[in-house]
Amino acid sequence: MSTNVTETDRTDLSDKGAASVRFRAVDKAFGSLTVLENLHLDVEPGERVVIIGPSGSGKTTILRVTMTLEHIDAGTIQVGGQHLYHEETSAGSLKAASERHIRKVRSNIGMVFQHFNLFPHMSAIENVMLAPVKVHGTSREEAQHLGMELLAKVGLAEHANHTPGQLSGGQKQRVAIARALATQPSVMLFDEVTSALDPELVGDVLKVLRDIAEEGKTTMMLVTHEMGFAREIADRILMFDKGRVVESGPPSQVLDDPQEDRTRSFLGAVAEH
Amino acid sequence: MEDLVLTPGQYAQLWNGALATVRILAGAFALGLFLSLVVGVGRLSERKWVRGISFGFVEFARGISSIILLTIMVIAIPILLGDVFPWLRGRSVAVLGAIALGLNMGGYGAEIIRGSILAIPKGQGEACIALNLSPTQRLRFVVLPQALRIILPPMGNLTIEILKGTALVSVVAGFDLMRATQNLIAGMLAQGALGVTVLFINVLFIYFILAQGVNGLFRLAERVLDRRFEQRTGRSAVPINVAATAGS
Amino acid sequence: MADDNHRPEAPPTASDDARPAGTFEFEIEQSHKWYRRPEVLVPVILVVLGLSLLAVVEAPSGRFRSQFTPGRDVSFGWDYFFHLVPQMLRGLYTTARATVLGFLIAASLGLVMALLRRSERPYVSLPAAFVIEFIRSTPILVQMFFAQVLVRATPWLTLNPIVILFIVVGIHYATYASEAYRAGINSVPKGQWEASIALNLDPATKWTRIIIPQAVPNVLPTLGNYLVAAFKDVPIGDAVLSTAGVLFFANTIRADDFRPVEPYLLIGVGFLLVSLPAAWLVRRLEESIEYERD
Numbered sequence: 095m096s097t098n099v100t101e102t103d104r105t106d107l108s109d110k111g112a113a114s115v116r117f118r119a120v121d122k123a124f125g126s127l128t129v130l131e132n133l134h135l136d137v138e139p140g141e142r143v144v145i146i147g148p149s150g151s152g153k154t155t156i157l158r159v160t161m162t163l164e165h166i167d168a169g170t171i172q173v174g175g176q177h178l179y180h181e182e183t184s185a186g187s188l189k190a191a192s193e194r195h196i197r198k199v200r201s202n203i204g205m206v207f208q209h210f211n212l213f214p215h216m217s218a219i220e221n222v223m224l225a226p227v228k229v230h231g232t233s234r235e236e237a238q239h240l241g242m243e244l245l246a247k248v249g250l251a252e253h254a255n256h257t258p259g260q261l262s263g264g265q266k267q268r269v270a271i272a273r274a275l276a277t278q279p280s281v282m283l284f285d286e287v288t289s290a291l292d293p294e295l296v297g298d299v300l301k302v303l304r305d306i307a308e309e310g311k312t313t314m315m316l317v318t319h320e321m322g323f324a325r326e327i328a329d330r331i332l333m334f335d336k337g338r339v340v341e342s343g344p345p346s347q348v349l350d351d352p353q354e355d356r357t358r359s360f361l362g363a364v365a366e367h
Numbered sequence: 368m369e370d371l372v373l374t375p376g377q378y379a380q381l382w383n384g385a386l387a388t389v390r391i392l393a394g395a396f397a398l399g400l401f402l403s404l405v406v407g408v409g410r411l412s413e414r415k416w417v418r419g420i421s422f423g424f425v426e427f428a429r430g431i432s433s434i435i436l437l438t439i440m441v442i443a444i445p446i447l448l449g450d451v452f453p454w455l456r457g458r459s460v461a462v463l464g465a466i467a468l469g470l471n472m473g474g475y476g477a478e479i480i481r482g483s484i485l486a487i488p489k490g491q492g493e494a495c496i497a498l499n500l501s502p503t504q505r506l507r508f509v510v511l512p513q514a515l516r517i518i519l520p521p522m523g524n525l526t527i528e529i530l531k532g533t534a535l536v537s538v539v540a541g542f543d544l545m546r547a548t549q550n551l552i553a554g555m556l557a558q559g560a561l562g563v564t565v566l567f568i569n570v571l572f573i574y575f576i577l578a579q580g581v582n583g584l585f586r587l588a589e590r591v592l593d594r595r596f597e598q599r600t601g602r603s604a605v606p607i608n609v610a611a612t613a614g615s
Numbered sequence: 616m617a618d619d620n621h622r623p624e625a626p627p628t629a630s631d632d633a634r635p636a637g638t639f640e641f642e643i644e645q646s647h648k649w650y651r652r653p654e655v656l657v658p659v660i661l662v663v664l665g666l667s668l669l670a671v672v673e674a675p676s677g678r679f680r681s682q683f684t685p686g687r688d689v690s691f692g693w694d695y696f697f698h699l700v701p702q703m704l705r706g707l708y709t710t711a712r713a714t715v716l717g718f719l720i721a722a723s724l725g726l727v728m729a730l731l732r733r734s735e736r737p738y739v740s741l742p743a744a745f746v747i748e749f750i751r752s753t754p755i756l757v758q759m760f761f762a763q764v765l766v767r768a769t770p771w772l773t774l775n776p777i778v779i780l781f782i783v784v785g786i787h788y789a790t791y792a793s794e795a796y797r798a799g800i801n802s803v804p805k806g807q808w809e810a811s812i813a814l815n816l817d818p819a820t821k822w823t824r825i826i827i828p829q830a831v832p833n834v835l836p837t838l839g840n841y842l843v844a845a846f847k848d849v850p851i852g853d854a855v856l857s858t859a860g861v862l863f864f865a866n867t868i869r870a871d872d873f874r875p876v877e878p879y880l881l882i883g884v885g886f887l888l889v890s891l892p893a894a895w896l897v898r899r900l901e902e903s904i905e906y907e908r909d
Contacts, residue, residue: 163493197499205497211490215512215595224508225498277498430891432847434854435862435883442869443879447691527752534754538854545757552764560768567761571753578752 112140112313113174113202113280115160120169122155122337129155131337133169139280142307142314144324144345147334148360153317156334157283160315161205162196173199174280201229204279204312208286210266212258218245218269219254222276230277237276244272248302264295271302282306284316288323296320303327321364325349333357373569377551384547385573387461391533391543394465395472396526402473403522407480408506421477428474433467434535440467441539460541464533472529476522483517484510516592523585527578534574544573655903662896670715674708676859679867696877699868703881706853706864707889713780713858714846720785721845722838725792732793733800751790755848759783759855780852784845791841799834800826832904839897843890850882861885 115137122130129152137143145153158164160171162178170188171178178199180188191199212221222241226232232240245251248268250261258266267287274282284303288296300323307314307327318324324331324345331348333341333356341354352358373381402424409421428436441463449456455463487510495505537545548570555562679702681695731743750758762779766772774782803826811821853863865878 161493161497163496197501200496201499203497207490207494207497209490211488211494211497213491213494213509213513225500228504228508229499229501274497426891427887430887430894431883432850432886432890434848434851435879435886438862438865439879439883443876447876447880531752531754531756534756535851538756538851545754545760548757548760552760556764556768560765563761563764563768567757567764570757571749571761574753574757575749582752 111280112311114139114172115281115313115315116170116172117156118170118172120159120171121167122152122159122164123167128337130159130166133337133339135332135339137281137313137315139313140310142316142327142329143332144316144318144328144330145332145334146318146321146324146360147332147340148363151335152337153332153334154285157205157285157315157317160281161203161283162200174202201277202280203283204274204277204281205283205285206267206270206274206287208290210258210263210270210290212266212270212273214258217255217257218250218261218272221258221269222273225273225277241272241276244275245269247275247305248272249298262295263291264298267291267299268302271299271306275306279312281313281315284314284318286317286319289319319364321349321361333360335360373551373566377566380547380551381544381570381573384542384544385577387542387547388530388533388544389577391461391465391468391536391541392526392530394462395468395529395533398466398469399472399476399525399529402469403476403480406473406477407484410477410481411484425474425477428470429478431471433471433532434538436471437464437467437535438539440464440470441541460536460539461543464536464539464541468529468532468535471532472525475525475528479518479521479525480514483514486517487513516589519585519589519592523582526581526585530574530578530581544570652903655900658896659900666715669708669712670719672712674705674712674859679706679859679864681868681872691876691880695874696881699878699881700885702868703861703864703878703885706859706861706882707885709858710849710853710860710862711846711889713777713784713852713860714842714849717781717784717849718788718842718845720781721788721792721841724785724789726796728789728793729796729800732797747790747793750787751794755783755787756851756855758787759852763856776852776856777858780849780856780858784849784852787848788841788845791844792838795834795837795841796830798837799830802833803829835904836897836901839900840894843893843897846890846893847886850886 115135117133117135120130120133121128133156135156145156147153155164159166160173160178166179170180176199177188177191178196179191181191181195183189213224216224219238219241222244223234223237226237226240227234242251242254245254248271250265250268250272253261253265253269258269261269267290271287287303288299291299300320303314303316303323304327306312314327316324316327328345330342331345332339333348333352333354335356341348341352341357347353348357349361352361406421406424409417410425412418412421441460445455445458445463491509491513492505495509500508533543534545536543537549548566551566552563555566558565681699681702728743728747732740732747734740734743759779762783763776766774766779807825807829808821811825816825850860850862852858853860853866857863861882865882868878869875
């Protein structure tokens with residue numbers, strides 16, 4: 095099968111290492127509803143940031159604008175030192191980025207969704223191989239080798255030929271993680287990856303996330319309601335409410351000794367469940 | 368029962384007509400399918416003018432009566448546009464008729480394709496962005512393969528409607544199964560009402576069988592697709608060597 | 616009962632609390648049924664009235680003829696085009712009228728077919744299913760030819776061509792209408808039938824209050840679409856039976872004046888001017904009476 099890969103689409107799949115993500119004065123609104131307001135945030139290479147907050151607080155939107163699923167209204171986002179929504183002109187000023195530029199910077203980012211979004215007409219291994227082969231121009235043999243390694247890593251090597259319909263929710267989510275890892279992104283975004291799962295299946299997925307964290311090769315941004323897991327994995331926790339960062343700090347501070355009332359009441363509400 | 372049977376010579380003529388009908392159907396189907404895809408995807412384009420043109424085409428092709436479109440195509444268009452497109456001059460009625468039916472089918476088919484693309488969950492598109500697939504790759508590898516399953520049943524019905532439409536070619540002096548039938552009417556009229564009934568019951572049955580054939584082909588395609596969807600253990604599967612990969 | 620579904624639960628207010636215990640005021644709101652809403656009812660009634668008028672009033676008869684000698688040097692002339700408009704409208708009227716009368720037959724015969732097909736006796740439902748499928752999947756043009764030749768071959772039977780047209784369009788589209796009725800009835804969820812049993816409703820109440828009101832929103836737009844589809848097939852009658860519709864107009868003018876381009880383009884335009892608004896109306900109807908289900 096022919097591939098539609100052009101020279102500029104090709105990105106090296108060898109280890110790029112973790113990258114930083116910098117938000118500067120980012121605004122985002124849906125109609126009259128402001129979801130991000132003048133957001134400033136620095137995520138350092140290899141850092142693991144967990145974002146918590148009530149639903150509708152805009153925490154998922156941070157991940158979605160970073161993945162360019164929604165476009166920002168104002169401000170800038172840089173990934174690994176490169177502007178995501180802008181290009182630098184020769185004069186040094188910024189202009190809106192071309193589609194090609196966005197795609198190039200975006201190739202450093204991977205995302206795992208709450209509802210998996212696996213392709214139902216492809217087997218697990220085909221899901222994992224698609225982007226390496228079609229976007230990054232990896233040979234099929236190489237992509238298959240890499241894909242099987244990743245599936246083995248998430249404990250699903252023997253399910254490689256199964257379609258999503260034949261897998262449980264937890265297995266689907268682990269395939270989705272393998273699929274995101276297959277492009278070897280420098281930044282990984284996890285959007286409530288366990289909240290659509292039955293409680294007994296959550297453990298396997300969290301274990302995979304732990305493994306990724308341990309390797310330390312990617313920057314991780316996670317939105318989650320699993321406070322125990324957040325405490326364990328996070329370098330830093332951001333409490334988010336009404337489009338703003340209310341409080342930020344290491345888990346020991348934000349979870350155990352919150353400074354803000356808003357954080358305290360949110361943690362109290364979560365603990366009740 | 369044997370009263371319902373025509374002579375071998377009559378069947379030979381009807382057979383020729385049926386072949387002509389199938390050829391017209393094939394031409395109309397090829398053009399119609401192509402237009403359905405292009406216009407159906409165009410209806411969802413990000414470019415406003417592409418959406419506008421596609422919408423205009425769909426409204427025209429679905430709004431006009433197929434027999435009027437056919438007469439315009441066969442009688443008026445070669446005169447009107449013959450200078451600009453010399454190719455149109457001297458085309459056979461079968462070719463022009465197939466074009467008209469194909470245009471007609473394209474309008475309805477485009478709406479089928481558009482609807483099926485819209486039926487694909489939004490998350491599929493988001494996953495494509497997250498994997499950095501280009502819009503073309505997204506359409507080809509993710510959206511259309513899934514949309515195909517939704518497209519097939521209504522596309523089968525549409526194809527049967529176009530098969531019925533091929534009979535219109537006979538009123539603009541084209542040769543098809545209906546025209547072959549007309550050639551036989553005079554002979555059967557001598558036998559009275561029973562004679563023409565026998566003739567037409569036979570002809571209608573041939574159309575019915577053709578329609579069931581189209582139906583069967585689409586059902587077959589659905590089944591093949593379902594099987595591929597559910598279990599893939601055939602050639603395309605990746606050989607699993609758990610022992611080799613588990614240790615890494 | 617069903618009415619409080621439509622009423623958002625209001626949070627208790629101070630005045631509610633202040634109300635003396637023991638009295639309970641609750642006004643029952645009329646639920647928002649589609650057939651009680653004027654914005655649906657008024658257009659539907661207008662369209663039905665218009666169609667009835669169409670069915671009753673016949674077009675002026677007479678041969679289609681142009682009083683115009685078009686130039687021979689151009690393939691298209693606007694003045695000739697506009698000169699033909701009034702006669703084209705006469706043909707279009709006849710086409711529309713034949714559509715409405717044919718569809719009246721289709722809508723009623725379709726109901727009979729649907730009931731036969733729903734029958735629990737297989738010796739009724741199976742033949743009905745076959746006949747419906749057979750008529751539906753064979754060309755209406757061939758059926759018209761069949762009817763015409765059959766009438767010609769039957770000495771004791773004389774039928775006006777336009778009557779043959781009504782009958783063939785009626786029977787052909789009855790098979791489509793029967794599918795619309797069937798789909799409409801099947802679209803009422805199983806739970807509704809079960810609830811009717813659970814509430815011990817008698818059959819009359821079940822059909823008039825539960826099933827039909829929920830089935831009609833699915834049937835009406837489909838019937839509307841088939842009416843538009845029938846309108847597109849009626850000109851076939853002009854070619855086969857020489858009824859005096861739009862296509863017959865164009866064929867006559869072409870034979871008289873040897874000018875094919877203008878009359879055929881004109882009937883194309885005239886046709887779109889009727890079928891596009893009609894299709895748009897059906898779409899509006901579909902949107903406005905779509906049933907909201909939980």
